[in-house]
Amino acid sequence: MKKSQLATGRALSPTVLALGSLALFCLATIVNAQTPPAGTLQVPAKTLTTPTDVSPQLAKIIGAPLRSNWDIHPKTGEEWKPVADAGAEALMKNVPGMMERLKVKVEKTTIDGVRAFIVTPETIAPENTNRQLIHMHGGCYVLNPREASLPEALFMAGFGHIKVVSVEYRMPPEAYFPAALDDGITVYKALMKTTPAKNMAFFGTSAGGALVLEMGLKAKELGLPMPGAIASGTPMSDVTKVGDTFQTNAMVDNVLVSPDGFCDAGTIVYAAGHDLKDPLLSPVYGDMHGFPPTILTSGTRDLLLSNTVRVHRKLRQAGVEAALQVYEGMAHAHYIRDDTASESKEVFEEIATFFDKHLGK
Numbered sequence: 001m002k003k004s005q006l007a008t009g010r011a012l013s014p015t016v017l018a019l020g021s022l023a024l025f026c027l028a029t030i031v032n033a034q035t036p037p038a039g040t041l042q043v044p045a046k047t048l049t050t051p052t053d054v055s056p057q058l059a060k061i062i063g064a065p066l067r068s069n070w071d072i073h074p075k076t077g078e079e080w081k082p083v084a085d086a087g088a089e090a091l092m093k094n095v096p097g098m099m100e101r102l103k104v105k106v107e108k109t110t111i112d113g114v115r116a117f118i119v120t121p122e123t124i125a126p127e128n129t130n131r132q133l134i135h136m137h138g139g140c141y142v143l144n145p146r147e148a149s150l151p152e153a154l155f156m157a158g159f160g161h162i163k164v165v166s167v168e169y170r171m172p173p174e175a176y177f178p179a180a181l182d183d184g185i186t187v188y189k190a191l192m193k194t195t196p197a198k199n200m201a202f203f204g205t206s207a208g209g210a211l212v213l214e215m216g217l218k219a220k221e222l223g224l225p226m227p228g229a230i231a232s233g234t235p236m237s238d239v240t241k242v243g244d245t246f247q248t249n250a251m252v253d254n255v256l257v258s259p260d261g262f263c264d265a266g267t268i269v270y271a272a273g274h275d276l277k278d279p280l281l282s283p284v285y286g287d288m289h290g291f292p293p294t295i296l297t298s299g300t301r302d303l304l305l306s307n308t309v310r311v312h313r314k315l316r317q318a319g320v321e322a323a324l325q326v327y328e329g330m331a332h333a334h335y336i337r338d339d340t341a342s343e344s345k346e347v348f349e350e351i352a353t354f355f356d357k358h359l360g361k
Contacts, residue, residue: 105122135166228293297325
């Protein structure tokens, strides 16, 4: 029997050594490729089903496909206007039915030069006789002009049995930052001439959710009295795109879809070169000490869930009374899509109860 090369002490050939080294290199490469960089987590592709414990109306909204134009990027206010007009025409068709079901009436008005709507429910609750709310609509600072801005205001007036002043603030190409904020503050100042600040509240969703926080910051800066309460729904509170759910809910939220989609594009146009980290654009970076009690609303599939959570923590760290309601399965602003969904009614009744607890009589 021949002795092995190892037993006889004879060296392995260069070819064998080279092949061994190559095998070790390939193995190391595979291992490294399978190991994610520190601080990251690789998530396998998966299919999400609609939750089974939500209303049929909400299930239909959750199960809808991704927004068809989520990845458009108009670069100017002029380019945004036809997009906004087309969307508004479609949305405004739903407004008359909402008004009828919610038993509210709408009156156009102008308040110190600012366009607005007065939304009055058929029945105002006795405790709300001397109260009114200021509404700032959503739409990424560029969408939902005219009556398309109304659904959330209709929901709040109808479900909350309280008068609402909905601000139809200026948007590109008519005006740019800080026009929307300025219009909200102008209306607030005007209404304070007849209604005490403590008897009013600010509310809004998305860009409107950010604007009501920005109005709180601006009121502080101007030395104005704070309103009695604020309701901020899924706020665009950090337009620098910091926040965990910008990653975890990307392509899950069927409204905003992506942190780099249409809403980001609209905000950049509205900001017109201004620092996106300015608290009057990203209010989560503002000083919220002295804010009134605030209620925040989001959903488990909302791209801006983290933005909502971070505002809640910022308020609590500032010693402000703050409530956070998160709804099962909802993506961005799903609660203002269908007034017949039980969850929508619940959202606004929760806000109305919160307002009743904190507003003056």
